Amino acid sequence: MAELANVINMAWYICIYSLMAVPLTLSYRTSKVLNFAHGIYATVGAYMPVLISKGLKMSVPFIPVIFVSFAFGATLAVITHVLVFSPLIKRRSTPVTLMIASMGAWIFIKYMFYAVLGVLQKTWLTPLFYVSPDIDVPSTLSLVGIEVNAKFLFTLALTAIVFALLAFFLMKTKTGMAVRAIADNLELAQISGISREKILMVTWAISGGLAAIGGLAWSLFAYVSPETGDSVILQVFACSVIGGLVSLPLTFIGSIIISFTENVLIVFLHSYLGIEYSFRPFLSFFVLVMTILIRPPAGAGGGLPYRYLPKVKAMCKSIFRMR
Amino acid sequence: MFDLIGFLISWLTLFGIYAILSLCLNMEIGYTGMANFGLVAFFGIGAFVASYTSMSIFLSFYGYDYPVYSLDAIIAIGKVAGRTPWLNIVVFLFSLALSFLVAGLSGYLISYPTLRVGPAFLGITILSFGEMLRVFMKHFTPTGGAYGILGIPHPFAWVSDPALKNLSFLVLTLAILAGTLVYFELLANSPYGRVLRSIREDEVASLCIGKPVPKIKAELLFVASGISGVAGALYAFYLGSVTPDMFITTVTFEVWSMVILGGRGNNFGSLLGTLVFTLLNRATSVLNFMLPGLLIDPNYIRWMITGALIVIILIYKPKGLLPEKPVKTEAWKIFEREKEKKHVSRRALTDVVSKALAYLKTALYWLIGRESG
Numbered sequence: 001m002a003e004l005a006n007v008i009n010m011a012w013y014i015c016i017y018s019l020m021a022v023p024l025t026l027s028y029r030t031s032k033v034l035n036f037a038h039g040i041y042a043t044v045g046a047y048m049p050v051l052i053s054k055g056l057k058m059s060v061p062f063i064p065v066i067f068v069s070f071a072f073g074a075t076l077a078v079i080t081h082v083l084v085f086s087p088l089i090k091r092r093s094t095p096v097t098l099m100i101a102s103m104g105a106w107i108f109i110k111y112m113f114y115a116v117l118g119v120l121q122k123t124w125l126t127p128l129f130y131v132s133p134d135i136d137v138p139s140t141l142s143l144v145g146i147e148v149n150a151k152f153l154f155t156l157a158l159t160a161i162v163f164a165l166l167a168f169f170l171m172k173t174k175t176g177m178a179v180r181a182i183a184d185n186l187e188l189a190q191i192s193g194i195s196r197e198k199i200l201m202v203t204w205a206i207s208g209g210l211a212a213i214g215g216l217a218w219s220l221f222a223y224v225s226p227e228t229g230d231s232v233i234l235q236v237f238a239c240s241v242i243g244g245l246v247s248l249p250l251t252f253i254g255s256i257i258i259s260f261t262e263n264v265l266i267v268f269l270h271s272y273l274g275i276e277y278s279f280r281p282f283l284s285f286f287v288l289v290m291t292i293l294i295r296p297p298a299g300a301g302g303g304l305p306y307r308y309l310p311k312v313k314a315m316c317k318s319i320f321r322m323r
Numbered sequence: 324m325f326d327l328i329g330f331l332i333s334w335l336t337l338f339g340i341y342a343i344l345s346l347c348l349n350m351e352i353g354y355t356g357m358a359n360f361g362l363v364a365f366f367g368i369g370a371f372v373a374s375y376t377s378m379s380i381f382l383s384f385y386g387y388d389y390p391v392y393s394l395d396a397i398i399a400i401g402k403v404a405g406r407t408p409w410l411n412i413v414v415f416l417f418s419l420a421l422s423f424l425v426a427g428l429s430g431y432l433i434s435y436p437t438l439r440v441g442p443a444f445l446g447i448t449i450l451s452f453g454e455m456l457r458v459f460m461k462h463f464t465p466t467g468g469a470y471g472i473l474g475i476p477h478p479f480a481w482v483s484d485p486a487l488k489n490l491s492f493l494v495l496t497l498a499i500l501a502g503t504l505v506y507f508e509l510l511a512n513s514p515y516g517r518v519l520r521s522i523r524e525d526e527v528a529s530l531c532i533g534k535p536v537p538k539i540k541a542e543l544l545f546v547a548s549g550i551s552g553v554a555g556a557l558y559a560f561y562l563g564s565v566t567p568d569m570f571i572t573t574v575t576f577e578v579w580s581m582v583i584l585g586g587r588g589n590n591f592g593s594l595l596g597t598l599v600f601t602l603l604n605r606a607t608s609v610l611n612f613m614l615p616g617l618l619i620d621p622n623y624i625r626w627m628i629t630g631a632l633i634v635i636i637l638i639y640k641p642k643g644l645l646p647e648k649p650v651k652t653e654a655w656k657i658f659e660r661e662k663e664k665k666h667v668s669r670r671a672l673t674d675v676v677s678k679a680l681a682y683l684k685t686a687l688y689w690l691i692g693r694e695s696g
Contacts, residue, residue: 034446034447083634084634084638087638088637088638093637093641096352096356096446097641099446100358100579100583100633100637101633101634101637101638103360103576103579103633104580104629104632104634105630105634106630107573107626107630107633108629108631109630111622111624111626111627111630112627114620114623115620115624115627118619118620118623122618230572234450234451234454234455237447237450237451238451241444245444276462278458278459278461278462279462281454281455281458281459282455282458282459285451285452288447288451292436292437
């Protein structure tokens with residue numbers, strides 16, 4: 001049976017996946033780059049508290065480290081955009097080319113990060129792989145007489161605040177409206193005098209920074225390694241695909257679905273059907289494939305001629321007509 | 324001292340295996356425009372199928388009933404592997420065929436959900452398929468879980484001289500590579516190959532002409548995945564052991580970088596790219612062995628070079644080192660024949676060769692169930 005621990009784990013994973021998947025969808029929508037390097041921004045964000053706590057030999061205050069992570073992730077994403085994607089987008093490359101370029105950038109940044117960590121490890125003489133950061137957060141918090149894990153509460157609050165700010169930014173501010181305009185109709189937005197390059201820069205900064213905050217949320221409850229971001233990137237992609245790589249709220253729902261399958265559904269399947277826990281990744285893959293089969297992603301990059309949902313609808317209509 | 328012959332043999336064997344992979348990927352991305360980011364899945368399927376079948380056939384032939392991943396099985400195989408040359412060869416060929424079939428079929432099945440969506444989704448789905456398969460194999464006990472299978476009987480285990488053994492395996496690998504190259508060259512320059520290119524250029528247009536695009540893509544995915552499975556089987560026999568962690572996503576990206584460096588849509592370009600990257604691979608491992616305790620691991624530098632090269636080539640030389648050539652259509656052939664009319668003596672020979680190639684082509688078309696045009 002599913003216990004409270006599984007549900008809490010699920011909430012934790014919802015925070016992490018949504019913090020990483022929503023910016024992925026955002027960046028795909030505005031720039032049409034399916035960014036494989038997204039995982040590495042999360043890794044960098046997760047490593048910031050570790051590097052601070054090991055390098056300065058102190059416990060890290062929670063609030064400033066959020067901004068540090070955000071800044072590093074945003075800088076990395078903007079640099080990637082300027083050096084890699086911007087020249088390719090200007091030449092009107094195909095989406096596949098952009099995808100390959102992001103893959104190259106991912107490999108480069110990842111192993112660069114490995115090399116930097118290796119050097120730091122040798123100079124600081126402390127292990128930097130598979131460690132947890134020393135963050136200055138009380139372990140439990142007394143809330144209305146109940147002892148609650150403080151890190152969990154902090155993560156929930158962080159996610160809520162981040163998404164509230166993101167929604168405010170996209171809906172109310174002028175720049176956010178420009179981002180949405182670029183995502184919806186590029187030509188029209190450019191005719192209205194919106195600079196695509198500037199908006200793309202802003203979008204990349206936001207998406208890289210939010211991914212880094214997602215990594216930070218990961219480092220609150222587990223150890224980090226240079227593979228941290230890549231170990232969850234496929235699930236994050238699955239969340240985004242459930243959202244059709246178009247809609248931010250649907251992406252959030254996708255992250256709920258994926259974390260539900262990975263944390264609660266597997267427990268039910270284990271206790272009733274005897275399925276091993278190691279089938280967990282298979283389940284999320286199954287969800288991904290079923291999403292593509294049942295509700296093929298609409299719009300951006302979606303399969304133009306093959307969607308058979310209209311066919312089914314037409315069949316239903318013809319059946320009703322016969323009656 | 325530095326063993327040049329050994330280095331050459333190991334490099335060329337690795338080159339052969341990776342070249343088969345990059346030819347398959349070139350067929351998929353270069354000619355058809357399918358972004359297959361899960362090549363390693365089929366590579367791994369081939370390796371595991373080949374190692375499992377060869378181990379279990381050997382064990383049952385000699386009457387042992389150990390599970391294939393146990394230490395007893397490894398010791399038993401070590402004793403009996405060199406006794407029966409014919410069994411080694413037969414098992415080798417059989418497991419190659421089986422890995423072709425299994426990998427090809429899984430490619431065909433995975434094509435069903437993925438081909439109906441755009442390139443971005445195809446990429447993600449196949450990529451996650453490969454990764455999920457790796458995680459699954461890590462927990463799958465019949466093939467040894469995370470430790471994998473060790474002590475796979477080498478097809479030339481009965482040759483006593485190790486250098487000769489490796490050399491004969493190298494010749495075999497290069498022969499399979501040559502067969503793959505000839506097959507793909509013929510396929511790419513056939514009417515079928517022209518359909519593939521039309522799909523790459525404009526899918527909707529080729530659908531409108533009446534080409535069954537999803538079917539053609541699925542067929543191509545079957546063939547290419549099957550041949551990558553053969554490459555995986557060769558890799559398993561070459562190393563003598565397989566573990567799930569050998570088939571991480573970065574292998575796919577290495578093959579991608581080879582294809583991009585060489586030039587998409589050119590089979591010889593893929594060979595060139597493979598040559599460069601496998602040399603880099605071997606060189607870093609030699610460096611790692613000769614200079615231990617470097618500040619930065621040479622492997623990291625190799626991967627950084629790989630990633631940077633992909634980006635630099637895409638930005639500054641998007642067609643790669645050897646750009647794509649025009650299709651050898653009938654009209655093109657007639658034009659070239661007219662040009663060569665002066666060399667009458669050479670013409671007889673070329674006629675014979677082209678006639679033989681035409682027969683070979685007909686046979687190959689019959690094999691893939693298609694009429695020659």
